[in-house]
Amino acid sequence: MRAAARLVARADGRGGTTLVELRGETPLLLRQVPTRRGGVTVYVVGGAAGPLAGDDLRLHIEVGAGAAVRVHTVAASVALPGRPDATSRMLVRAVVAAGAALHWLPEQLVAAAGCAHVAESRISVADGGALSWRDELVCGRYGEEPGDAVVDTVVDHGGRPLLRQSLAVGPDAPGWAGPAVLGGAPATGSLLVLDPSRPAEPPLVTAGGTVARLPLAGGPATLWTATAPDAHTLRRHLTPPEAPLATA
């Protein structure tokens, strides 16, 4: 199954945000929901099970100057096996302008047994743009070993590299469950907060050596990285402080 979706947001000139484009196709459907204050909130509504190996899903997000967008998903996505030797892909491209804010806070990706999935994110934030970006991965459904999953996140800030990380789990990733990578934790993830109004926070390790707060080299950005015994604990570690939807 192939699907593409687009979300384009602009400032409405009255301090708010308007969606000038919002379209998707099954299983990548987008729904705007009412928001308390400036900015818009959009949910990605999964229109089918999956992704299944062989699926190719693409989402393009553009947030123009002065606009603010928050994106959630209604449920975890469960990467499942599909056609033999095929890989499922989910590619999110996002462009965030100066003075714009994008908060990408989806539900977890679950790598089910036998899956072959690649989740790619390519994000470009202009100088003066703000970003929260969460990636969460649960290795297998309850009591099962995961298939192969790669969560690959590339973020540029002001045209310079800010974050490149690719987490691989499953039979094709040597040592992934071992003490150098996840130490047997079935859930892992990271939350990147890039906020031009706040300097990066100093490094700190919490939660008994399972969560680290890491100031990045390439901008006013902090990465929280975590391993956890379950999805619920992981979410507690990777919930951003309530960020204002509009930076202006």
Add this chain to the structure above:
Amino acid sequence: MRPETDHDESVPHTHPDPGVDPHTPLAPAGRALRVGIGGPVGSGKTALVAALCRAFAGELRLGVVTNDIYTTEDADFLKRAGVLDPARIRAVETGCCPHTAIRDDIGANLDAVDELAEAVGPLELMLVESGGDNLTATFSRGLVDRQIFVVDVAGGDKVPRKGGPGVTAADLLVINKTDLAPMVGADLSVMDRDARARRGDLPTMFLSIREDPTAGRVAAWIRHELSHHRAVAAVPVGPA
């Protein structure tokens, strides 16, 4: 009891042939004299460093690099005992191989030396303390200009006879804790005789920091080496 044959006259000492300087050439002009202080665990290296800090306080711009396991307690000790600002101390992690860090792979120590000079300005004397090791551990000439090897009487009066590169080749051998000799049954004259046999003309000094809290003769030896270092540094190199 002090042995009859003391080496006091060796500070300052003369060379057998005044025309030939047996020293390894000293460091290039303008940088601190680097003096290594090595020796077995518990021989009193840190206490000697503290004594020297005390001796040179207000006299020399001093820095210390230590390869020993270094706690904030140690820093406090040096700060209290030796009027040495913790900013003038750098600790080097040696990966459980203290001899490697001072002899075979000296980069981390050279880094620490450079960092200290960058952090606190030009220094005149840099003491590099080894981690506690055995009798075979010595400093590389790439790291230090002079080295002091510290053994103590409590380690037994056989230590000088055992030799090893520290005892035989260090520029100065310090036999420490002489105040304990009667208690441990060490015969200082035996140690002195064996040290002379092992070391030829190289100086050996007996020391009790309890009795001499500024390690006066060791400090005097360093002052002498430092004046030599400065004299070499002052000689113009090559055609003007």
Add this chain to the structure above:
Amino acid sequence: MAAPSLLLLLADGRFPAGAHAHSGGLEAAVAARRVTDLATLAAFLRGRLATAGLVGATFAAAAHRAAPAADRRARLARLDTELDARTAAPALRAVSRRQGRALLRAGRTIWPHIPFADLPGAGGGPHQPLVLGLLGAAAGLDRTETALAAAYGTVTAAASAGVRLLGLDPYHVHALLVDLAGACDATARDAADAADGPPEDLPAVAAPLADIHAEVHATWEVRLFAS
């Protein structure tokens, strides 16, 4: 193989570039009781090779590729920021630059004719894989050999630290390294191939515990290893 002796020289743990003082995260993993014996050390080494090992080897290969380029300074500068972006933990960035400084010190003295002036990272020093890449190129190693020296170094440093920290039998630990040899060679080949790609697409394999362990380690009052 153009310069086999020089490959052995650069990969030798006795090469004076400070490797003996680095455990590659093992000291913290041992303290966290995540590595306790031969089996957990084996898993640690395998995971480290597939993550930091591949990334380091690729950047060494990419620097090797940049060495003869006309725009070498710009390429090295880009590799520097790309490697920073792949090293989320500030403690690991500092370690890479510290090791780079140590390798640079050795390289400058041993090979005085090799130019290093255009290496980026003036403040904390250049990233270690970039220095290794330039050294490998100047020593006449090919790109895969240079990547191999990098990959091999990431596992041998940690393995040797395992012997020292856990008192493991050195014969058994070397048997682990023999088991890993094929993976190490394959990592070097993958790294050499990947180095042809654009800098943003170079491997960025992450290891959450490597970041966490490094930051915990950096807070200790007493460390036996520098990393």
